[in-house]
Amino acid sequence: MDKVIIADNLSLSYSNDEAIINKVNFSVNSGSFVFITGASGSGKSTLLKSLYGALKPAQGSLIVGGVELSSVSRSKLNFLRRHIGIVFQDYKLVKEWTIEKNIMLPLIINGYEKNVTKNQVDSLLKHVRLKHQSGKYPQELSGGEQQRVAMARALSHNPILILADEPTGNLDDYSSGLIWSLLEGANTQLNTTVIVVTHHIPQTMNIDYKHFHIEYGSIHEVN
Amino acid sequence: MKSIKNHFSLVIALVSILFSIQVFTIVDRSIVAYKDKLASNYSVVVVAQFKIENEKMKSLNSLIADVIELSPDSVIKRLNTKMDKKNIELLKVTLPKFYKLKLTHFPSPNEIDNLTKGLLQNASITKVENFAHNHDTTYKFLLLFKDVISVFSITVFIVTILLILKELRIWQFMHNERMSIMGLFGAPIWLRSAVLFRLSIVDAIIASILTFILFSYLSSSQWILEQFNNIGIEVVVFDNIIDFSILFGVAISLSILLASLIVIGHKEEV
Incomplete structure (x- = not known):
């Protein structure tokens, strides 16, 4: 099975500080569903940041989608990011754009044709139950609704990898359930690799998944 | 509304710069015309x-x-x-x-x-x-007049540039988040800054049109023409093609410079 992520002796740190992630080795197979857990400040989000190239490895090697991130060029990083869908804890929606345009963003960047973009966005808005709110702006929506928009945006361009940073952190049960079912759907139906950083793995997961736990800068697989 | 207010600030700043440039041009033309008139009498x-x-x-x-x-x-x-x-x-x-x-x-x-x-x-x-004494007085008066107008224009220019720099910080704050989010999804730099350049070019066009309207009105104003007639000179207050091209060029260049500074100063959020 192809590996989407290969970390070899990987250390991560901010500037010259002490390593948050220290010489870890792990890999993720294509099409797998992975949870990364750990206490607050253990380095879960830092590890996720490194997976989309927002933080360069301080030491070791990190290969995502065949791209070595320790020495990646800006254009190659942009190319990689075009094939990744990211869901942030704070949503990161563009405030001055409607939710429809926010969902369109990865499709525009990837150069999809207008009619394809329109159909895809309509379909995703139905999936996240926000069709009736398409013309609204992010600040007009609740936190749960905004996260559903962010989820739709992450899925819009059928990425090879979805990275989600505590996607249901502050959400109500309804929105949380919807987010988990969308992530499961992407994994099972589109064979998208999904990596979720979270404090708690939901009890309702209906699929096989891998579980990594981060503690004291080390990562280990939980069986 | 907030967006219109931000547009308005840049448009006003650009109009001020274009206004001072055109006023300086008119004064310069008046001095040249007046010197020609003096030369013919002297x-x-x-x-x-x-x-x-x-x-x-x-x-x-x-x-x-x-x-x-x-x-x-x-x-x-x-x-x-x-x-x-x-x-x-x-x-x-x-x-x-x-x-x-x-x-x-x-x-x-x-x-x-x-x-x-x-x-x-x-x-x-x-x-x-x-007739050195008379000549000297007139000449020095002309130079003084030109210097005063130059100082006035330069002051307006500097104040406006400071206003634009302030505007730049607001724009940087406004656009930084969107540019960062686009960057997270792999947008190349030209796509991330396209909105910014489009907005600044639109502002430059609006500012040029407003200046064009203002000076077209002034150039046909009887009061202005009378002032020039009173001192016996004829001055082109606003040349629709040459002056407009210069002002439009200045406005576009300044706006593009402003947008470029924002793009250069953009720091990616992580």
């Missing part, structure tokens, strides 16, 4: 013992555009003597020759000085009257 009087040919006189200094020999009749008339015709003719021959020199342009005090010295080197020329 002349130097030369007294020579013997007749000097026009071409020879012109060759003494490149500033000399034309030489007019003054008739001695008026001088003799003023003497009002009861001389007979023969003596008058004799007097005409013995009187020194008077010449009025027209110059190519209104000279600076230095040019006047050099011209006077140059003419006096000719053995035949005994006196050069350049």
Whole structure:
């Protein structure tokens, strides 16, 4: 099975500080569903940041989608990011754009044709139950609704990898359930690799998944 | 509403810069026109013992555009003597020759000085009257007027640039988040900054159009034309093609510079 992520002796740190992630080795197979857990400040989000190239490895090697991130060029990083869908804890929606345009963003960047973009966005808005709110702006929506928009945006361009940073952190049960079912759907139906950083793995997961736990800068697989 | 307010700030700042540039241009044109007018009225009087040919006189200094020999009749008339015709003719021959020199342009005090010295080197020329005091006062007044307008324009320009820099910080704050989010999804730099460049170019176009309307109105204003008529000069207040092209070019260049500074100063959020 192809590996989407290969970390070899990987250390991560901010500037010259002490390593948050220290010489870890792990890999993720294509099409797998992975949870990364750990206490607050253990380095879960830092590890996720490194997976989309927002933080360069301080030491070791990190290969995502065949791209070595320790020495990646800006254009190659942009190319990689075009094939990744990211869901942030704070949503990161563009405030001055409607939710429809926010969902369109990865499709525009990837150069999809207008009619394809329109159909895809309509379909995703139905999936996240926000069709009736398409013309609204992010600040007009609740936190749960905004996260559903962010989820739709992450899925819009059928990425090879979805990275989600505590996607249901502050959400109500309804929105949380919807987010988990969308992530499961992407994994099972589109064979998208999904990596979720979270404090708690939901009890309702209906699929096989891998579980990594981060503690004291080390990562280990939980069986 | 907030977005319109931000647009408005940049448009006003750009209009102020374009306004000061055009005012400076009008003042410069007025001074040139006034200098031409002064040059046509200004002349130097030369007294020579013997007749000097026009071409020879012109060759003494490149500033000399034309030489007019003054008739001695008026001088003799003023003497009002009861001389007979023969003596008058004799007097005409013995009187020194008077010449009025027209110059190519209104000279600076230095040019006047050099011209006077140059003419006096000719053995035949005994006196050069350049009306230096009057000339000097007028010339210095013109320079002072130009300097005052230059200082005014430069001050407006600096204040407006400071306003634009302040505007730049607001824009940086406004656009930074969107550019960062686009970057997280792999948007190349040109796509991330496209909105910014589009907005700044639109603002430059709006500012140019507003300035065009303002100066088109002023150039047809009777009051403005009367002011120029009163000092006897004709000035093009606003050339629809040349002036508009210059102002539009300045507005576009400044806006693109502003947008580029934001793009260069953009720091990616992580």
